[in-house]
Amino acid sequence: MKKTAIILGASGLTGGLLLDQLINDERYESIKLFSRSKLEGLPNKVTQYIGDLLELEQFKSDFIGDQVFCCIGTTKAKTPNKDLYKKIDYGIPVSAAKLAKTNGIETFLVISALGANSKSSVFYNKIKGEMERDVLKQDINKTFIFQPSLIGGERKESRTLEAIGKVVFKVIQPLFFGKLKKYKITDPENMSQAMINLANSKNYSEVIINSNDIKRITKNN
Structure with a gap:
């Protein structure tokens, strides 16, 4: 039976790489996108719902499918206002999980961050940790929380500090082994493929997926 993502x-x-992979994946007959603006040039199997994701409840009747992939996230530079930052990085994923639970969706995958901790004194780590905690409270049957290190790849928008960080990380990555391996840069294509692999896995029981796991899951499925 084909699926709706x-x-x-x-x-x-x-999220863009994930969309491309799902479009080419014959297991999926339908893909629903919920976003603030429309993406052009997409095939008929993709349906777009445009609106304010901070008011995700408005999409309740359309938020129906088999799997939810939540790739929402902002940055300190892009969203310096902490209240708005929390509404995005905490509010949207938690609202999505609640809708998934209400509508009987049994698979929920969300991108968090390495260092997420609801008790952290670092605001951004704390927000991610609180998001993870409250997503898990929804008790969705198959929940996977991804905690990547810095995600590589070229973004559409400019992120100067992030770009510098990637250069530094590439230089020092050979020093990362053992417990430090999880701090290696996460390839975004591996990330999106790992999400699809886990969404369709029948026997993977780990809930928290760190960057060290992501590459292995991409290869082993």
């Missing part, structure tokens, strides 16, 4: 954040780097 829901994507939030398809305009971003990882």
